[in-house]
Amino acid sequence: MREEVVLANRNHGLLTEALRHDVTPIGMHYLLSHFDVPYVEDGTAWRLAVGGNVDRRLSFSVAQLKALPQRTLRVTMECAGNGRAHVSPRWPSMPWGSEAVGTAEWTGTPLKGVLRQAGLKPDTVEVAFLGADRGYDKGHEHEFGRSLTTEMALSDDVLLVYAMNGQPLLPQHGFPLRLIVPGWFGMASVKWLERIEALNRPYDGYEQVRGYLYKTHPDDAGIPVTTIKVKSLMVPPGMPDWYTRQRLVERGRVTLRGRAWSGGGVGIASVDVLINGVVHAATLDAPTGRYAWRGWQCMWDAVPGEYEIGPRATDANGVTQPLEVPFDRAGFGINSVQTLKVTVR
């Protein structure tokens, strides 16, 4: 579809060879923007308005936010639609294969400090976050906005961030200010954050109540998409064929490497590598943060032949990646085992 090619040119994925980096270099982090990237010349005029159901309406410049307590968190972010292209029929949207994931060090100030300054009224049930970008989806005009429950908004690790990997945010990653909700799929981390609204009723913005719902049939009421699901990916071994991306590996001992992650701050318990269906246990690297993916490696004695290789992770809750592609209408939360075709010569 022409539309899918246009979206794929605007929103790039992680190059899977970059899975070797603990922290994804900035230009290699995946990207997903629904509408246009807002034009912000230098960010000095940017204001974050905090209002709605609060005791005090406040407004912050980015410099004022930088003067508040600073915190850096290493966070693996994944798009809820990652894996969509594996589902049939394919939902008309960004046709992600498996590469809409990346890990960055995000620096900012805890959201809860700002909310405490404004003072949430006791009947506040949700806090909404509104971006400066605006457009249409299925005929509905809206600004990109999302909400969190009051409890989640006041939790320790949700940040208002102005830096990524120690540098100012790039325009496409939300310059000059964005929200980061660690452990949740990417849609929660609103870019170009302009307004925070405390609400005494649930937020009914399009991306909250229409956009991000797991559904299996058209009139399904749907389940909100929230935390990331357990998943793993492998650094493609050997060298690729330019067009098919099939891999060619020399015989002998090969170290297969990759990353595994889950959501909501849940760690990784184990990774198995399936080589033509045979299970090889991987060794896990040391964890590098509650919300960061975990490296793994696995020695393989490669004998000439044709192989399908894919890692399968299990998280600390005992949840394991499915072998079959789960069905979701819009292709959300697809976390089945991803295999690569490898020829050993």
Ligand SMILES: Nc1nc2c(c(=O)[nH]1)N[C@H]1C(S)=C(S)[C@@H](COP(=O)(O)O)O[C@H]1N2
């Ligand atoms: N304002 C705004 N925030 C947004 C989006 C957007 O389109 N507009 N896309 C969301 C989605 S769907 C994802 S997956 C992440 C992607 O963040 P990144 O582009 O910095 O990787 O941003 C989220 N925040």
Ligand SMILES: [Mo]
């Ligand atoms: Mo996304």
